[in-house]
Amino acid sequence: ILNxxxxxxxxxxxxGDSTNFTCSFPSSNFYALHWYRWETAKSPEALFVMTLNxxxxxxxxxxxxxxxxxxxxxxxxxxxxxxDSATYLCAFAGNQFYFGTGTSLTVIP
Amino acid sequence: EPEVxxxxxxxxxxxxxxxxxxxxxxxxxxxxxxxxxxxxxxxEFLVSFYNNEISEKSxxxxxxxxxxxxxxxxxxxxxxSTKLEDSAMYFCASRTRGASSYNEQFFGPGTRLTVL
Numbered sequence: 001i002l003n004x005x006x007x008x009x010x011x012x013x014x015x016g017d018s019t020n021f022t023c024s025f026p027s028s029n030f031y032a033l034h035w036y037r038w039e040t041a042k043s044p045e046a047l048f049v050m051t052l053n054x055x056x057x058x059x060x061x062x063x064x065x066x067x068x069x070x071x072x073x074x075x076x077x078x079x080x081x082x083x084d085s086a087t088y089l090c091a092f093a094g095n096q097f098y099f100g101t102g103t104s105l106t107v108i109p
Numbered sequence: 110e111p112e113v114x115x116x117x118x119x120x121x122x123x124x125x126x127x128x129x130x131x132x133x134x135x136x137x138x139x140x141x142x143x144x145x146x147x148x149x150x151x152x153e154f155l156v157s158f159y160n161n162e163i164s165e166k167s168x169x170x171x172x173x174x175x176x177x178x179x180x181x182x183x184x185x186x187x188x189x190s191t192k193l194e195d196s197a198m199y200f201c202a203s204r205t206r207g208a209s210s211y212n213e214q215f216f217g218p219g220t221r222l223t224v225l
Contacts, residue, residue, distance in 0.1 A: 004151075031210030031211070032210040032211050034213060034214075036216070041218065042218055043112065043113065043215075043216045043217055043218045043219075044200070044216040045216075046213040046214075046215070049211060049212075049213055051210075051211060089152065091152075093209065093210040093211070094210060095165050095209065096154040096157065096165055096167070096209075097142075097144075097152075097154055097214065098154070099144075099151050099152040099153070100151065101150075101151050102151075
């Protein structure tokens with residue numbers, strides 16, 4: 001079984017703070033890494049698909065980087081807002097998706 | 110914007126009963142998936158489906174499980190004789206054609222299955 005880990009498990013930040021969290025995955029046989037944002041009672045929403053070592057992708061205040069050689073990806077949120085509160089999931093993509101446990105972010109107004 | 114829908118949102122059943130979880134994938138998508146998340150655990154892959162047949166399945170997807178695309182729009186997951194440990198959130202996902210790794214999967218909101 002392929003192991004994907006995310007840290008921290010949960011995070012509370014003040015509105016306006018910037019934050020980041022990590023997804024770790026096996027560095028061998030890498031194809032792609034997916035980031036999802038999942039709000040309670042809603043569908044997980046795709047944020048980024050990362051494929052190349054050194055990739056950096058950005059969507060508004062959220063960005064992600066990828067290091068396939070050492071097997072990690074960072075997700076950054078700049079100037080967190082209460083609406084950023086959600087669980088952020090990463091998935092290592094091979095023949096199937098292998099998900100991490102997620103990082104639950106709460107942004108306190 | 111097109112979305113994946115799932116019904117019901119919550120299903121309660123007695124142990125040993127059969128349940129069918131329903132999904133309507135995005136209309137032009139060709140690949141379909143079921144995942145589950147037991148409370149407090151990771152989202153786990155169950156099965157992928159393409160061209161009216163299973164393309165991949167995990168160890169979890171044993172003989173108690175089956176999938177079907179009965180009418181070209183719905184995609185169903187059947188659990189024949191539910192067990193307590195089948196209690197979980199079940200997610201359906203779909204995607205367009207192309208390499209599985211690079212294309213994002215679009216997820217439904219999930220069905221929470223509670224087995225009593």
